[in-house]
Amino acid sequence: MDDDKYDFAAVEKKWRERWDAMGLFKTGFNAGGEKYYALTMYPYPSGVLHMGHVINYTIGDVIARYKILRGFDVLSPMGWDSFGLPAENAAIRTGVHPHAFTEKNIAKMTAQMRRAGWGFDWEREVATSHVDYYKWNQWFFLKFYERGLAVKKTAPVNWCDSCQTVLANEQVHNGECERCGSAVAQKDMSQWFFTMSRYAQRLLDGHQQLRGNYPDAVLAMQEEWIGRSEGAKIYFKVAETGDALPVFTTRPDTLFGVTFLSIAPEHPLLAKLLKGTPQERAVLDAAKKMREGGTSEKDLVDKEKVGVAAGFNVVNPVNGESVPLWVANFALMNYGTGAVMAVPAHDQRDFEFAKKYGLPVRVVIQPSGEKLVASQMTAAYAAAGELVNSGEFNGKNNVAAMSEIIRWLTENKFGEGTVNYRLRDWLISRQRYWGTPIPIIYCDKCGAVPVPEKDLPVVLPDDVQFKGEGNPLKTGASFVNCQCPQCGGAAQRETDTMDTFVDSSWYFLRYADAKNDRAPFAAEKIKRWLPVNQYVGGIEHATMHLIYARFFTMALHDLGLVDFTEPFQKLFCQGMVCKTAYRCEACKWLPADGVEFADEAAKDKTTGVVGKCQKCGGDVAAEMTKISKTKLNIVDPDALFDRFGADAVRLYMLSDAPPDRMQIWNEAGLNGAWRTLNRLRLTVREWTNSERKLSAVGENLPAPRGQADRELTQKTHQCIIAATEAIEGGSRLQGGFHFNTAIARCNELLNQFRQKMADKEAIDGATARLAIETMVKMLSPITPHFAEEMWEMLGHTESIFRSGWAVGDPQLAAEATVEIPIQINGKLRHRQEVAVNAAAAELEKSVLADATVQALIAGKTVVKIIAVPGRMVNVVVK
């Protein structure tokens, strides 16, 4: 009958225009409603949306629309994290200025975002590379500087000698420069930090408020990142010179077992000690060698443990013993004190190091029931036991004696109990152009002088060169040379720019007052909108961005700029979008169409060899990984919008898996989403036609309140309740956002509705309308254009987003009877239809009265009966 197709392109365009016209996504749409701030992590403007964005912003949009339906005054903003390395790399490669590159990308991605149907309040758009944004980064820096929260210290960077440039960890592969392949080494530079480590305990304490509102995994990762550990600081001294060399240890109980002490190769004391000694050259060379390779934690840890004797000894305060000082690459300057006491008998890493270099092993803890002999040990003994060779602590349990030992250390001034954190100060300096200039001027006379607030912003200059060597900002003569604000003499600007994580640590505050040119934001706007009610983003941000933003908010709180300490009330993290990638030993990564598959089944395999490379004929192995350009497994959202429309893509993204799981990309499922929409559309058409027929017959027809009506009404209310619960979370589905099960409930309702139509069951017009409108409404946040179109088809003249969310009635949803399983000794044996509210005693009676059950337990003794009302009965027999 109807051979027309659903013209999604026209429908989607039509509704986007109407939403714009009606101001659906501007704050105040539900004027007077309670505020709701729905935030999604702003993207880096790479120029193309990837599937991670699609899932992220679809979830955010569904939440915003759902809250609009529930009457909230919703703020749902979008912006651009537009500073960063890629624009600068593009400038080096193609000569296009980062500014032009970035603006073009923003324009492209904005168009893509509109096509997806994500509703944002574009009047609040921010771009961090715009001077009206980064000016406030500089302003915050000055405030931090005044308070001692921004300081300058020495820290190592990845240095490529042949490119004469600092490299990001990302640009270092296996200790080599990504561009030229030459060896990378660490180099110390004086750089700016935010003293975030001061906030370690507060960040940790904040978890109490966040527990239950952030994913547990994120809190666990942040706890690990903050890395609180209790232990003691022990005052070792250099035997020859008397220099203090404190160490931090979590195992003060093993202090009598120390046989050497390790110091980080870049420890400042090392160079001082060695100065003028015969071994100076050799030890410093060895230390330098240890610093080859990148600075990332993974690079450091993966390195083989090596060391060299420094030619000095240190004195163990507890027994006065002198033990040798070693330089070791596993001693980390930025953790603890940069020196570690070594107890080979009770620490595996120390044990291995001691065996490698022939250092002594001394047992100070004996496990019960066996006796360790140092010379016969093959591994360290790290567990608990009885202290031996430990002076007055001999005979005590090492764990139980811990606090006593710490007290003793403090009383005797050998050390003190202390808490150490893994959390480091935040290194914000970047030796790059495309970032916020740090507002500091260096004067020969006055030293480092902050740029006065009235001189802000320090604008990024355009007259710079991108050669791939050094920091381009240093080539801007007009930028670098300036006057000292204090003495007026010739001075030079800081050419380091800020880490882009500074930008993203407060952008959510700026959205509340995006156009303010007198302050980063006005207090009353912050009061209205902050904190963020729901933040949505990728799990990959669990530590860095989310910790920096929390720290920044606490710092702003301490500056009196905001009156809360946690920026995000609730956090939801979607999983990675992954897809099979193909790798050929010789040709590296291949696109799927570059693989000659062994057979049809091989196309679905996600691991192991699946075929041959079309180019070289070598074996191709499949691997399931995050969608990325380098692995050639990207999916272009635009192409999907072209083929299926935004609604079908959105529906598919949410219908398959709960969004906090890893999403496995499989295009076949998209067809199914498209079909679901068509089926619903067909249903709406058929029903609106038949409804017209019905009303033409007359209103005198008795309403057929029969069995079919009751069933459909029940199913409809079940759908509303279950779908709402799946979205909201709650007792059963804790986290919420289980769109996949909400969609499944709608499908069930649709199936039942179509079944009844096909069977020509008599259904009252109002019952049918409620059912069909419920399906449309439950889907409206997910497939908004489609839902609007159906809503209109159903005779409504106003947007569905004006109609409010559906309310389920638990009484109408309730079932009268339920078929419960009957178990005999825990095994399913029979079923019985019982009243839903039948009490345990009634269940027992009716089950025992059942002939089948009697036959099953004939000749056996009933030991007990477990009856769970409404769920099951288990008869235990012997």
Add this chain to the structure above:
RNA sequence: GCGAAGUUGGCGGAACGGCAGACGCGCCGGUUUUAGGAGCCGGUGGGCAACCGUGGGGGUUCGAAUCCCCCACUUCGCACCA
């Protein structure tokens, strides 16, 4: 190395400690004068059966995909990518 998450049919996934496989994809068969990426009907974990089945091995329980312990594998993060 450290930390996190995950592992259920051919596939994505459902399942307050209580009927394993909802819903969807795919596949198989049928159907509608039907050529569409269409609709509709039926089937679809394994096994002829009894039964067996939630990565492997133990445990707790009347009852375990679910809780506990051990192990394996996969993915993600680790501070200059954002």
